[in-house]
Amino acid sequence: MNGDWLIRGRDGRLSVYLPSDDAVLCRAERRPGDTWEDARRVGGDQRLHPGTAATGKGADGYAHLVAWRPTGKSESGLVHSTHFRPRLAALDWLPIGHPNKKGDRTGPPALAVDAVGRAHVFVRNRGGGVSMSAQKEKGGWEPWTDLKGREVEEELAAVTGESGLVELYAAVPDGLVHWRQEEAGAPPVLEEALEAPVRPGTLRALATSAEATTLFYTDRAGDICAWRPGAKPAVLLPSAGPGPVSAIRCELDGHDCTLLAQRSASGRVAFAAYPTGDESAGAWWTESGPGLPSDAVVALAMDETERVVAATSSPSTGQLLLTRRKDEPGLALEAWREV
Incomplete structure (x- = not known):
């Protein structure tokens, strides 16, 4: 899944969205902090392409999902669903078309939700640039817009800033590119x-102030870097493992901090925190939990009591593990448990 697959819903319950062979599955807490329900298919019985879904969350707490589905021989189209509350069924998948009008998949989609709850879907197009479609304010979808760009790598990182404006980051062979909305409802501009x-496949974007978002990525030397457009990137710390980080802002001992999590080379989950926006303060990894399979991914969220929650999911084993921050100073975590 591209994006936040661990989400706190409008009712305070946590949900996870996990890809399966031909669907996206959702599991949710029965009540905040309680046991978890069994997995349910999202969006009805439509068959999806495996591993091509993206998730995002609006300020209203609604979860949005987008995925590719087969529409014919060597033909595919993107579909969208909204999940208003974990205890309710998600809306059926609705088609939003293809960035080139027709053809097969062009790359994994990315998704961000603006301040008024409109989903913005981004995907690489056949020309190697990026195309976008956004929900209309009164229903339906805007026509696909070519945002330009060239030789864009497949995985994109979309984010909504504290301003409510949507931004997009992408990797290209020689670096990074950044798009940002100049005003609400307008297409983002390069x-x-x-x-x-x-290093492709390592992008993760986070809103880090009223003015800026921060992109985290791994460089070819194996270091995690932080980049805010308009400034030079800062090397934060060596990568704990090969995949992208998960990132969240949280309060630790009264300080606004950015918390990173990543599956480490040893197989455990590594955590690192530092004062938000102050990469020069430095950060270091602390490992937690059991060893995980090589395909395990990590996600972070805040629960209904504003405690940090971390989850890991492994497609090969189907295992979902969860931990929460203890009610004590620092970043002490409860024992990991399977749900």
Whole structure:
């Protein structure tokens, strides 16, 4: 899943959205902090392509999902669903078309939700640039817009800033590119390109102030870097493992901190925190939990009491593990448990 697959819903319950062979599955807490329900299919019985879904959450707490589905021989189209509350069924998948009108999949989609709850879907197009479609304010979808760009790598990172404006980051062979909305409802504009040795598949974006978002990525030397457009990237710390980080802002001992989590090379989950926006303060990894399979991914969220929650999911084993921050100073975590 591209995006936040561990989400706190409008009713305070946590949900996870996990890809299966031909569907997206949802599991949710029965009540906040309680046991978990069995997995349910999202969006009805439509068959999806495996591993091509993205998730996002609006300020209203609604979860949005987008995925590719087969529409014919060597033909595919993107579909969207909204999940208003974990205890309710998600809406059926509705088609939003293809960035090139027709053809097969062009890359994994990315999704961000603006301040008024409109989903913005981004995907690489056949020309190697990026195309976008957004929900209309009164229902339906805008026509696909070509945002330009060239030689864009498949995985995109979409994010909504504290301003409510949507931004997008992408890796290209020689660096990074950044798009940002100039005003609500407008297509994002290609604003800046950065020459940087980026390892593809490692992008993660986070809103980190009223003015800026931060992109985390791993460079080819194996270091995690933080980049805010308009400034130079900062090397934060060596990567704990090969995949992307999960990132969240939280309060630790009265300080606004950015918390990163990543499956480490040892197989355990590694955590690192530092004052938000102050990469020069440094950060270091602390490992937690059991060893995990190589395909395990990590996600972070805040629960109904504003405690940090971390989850891991392994497609090969189907195992879902969860931990919460203890009610004590620092980042002490409860024992990991299977749900």
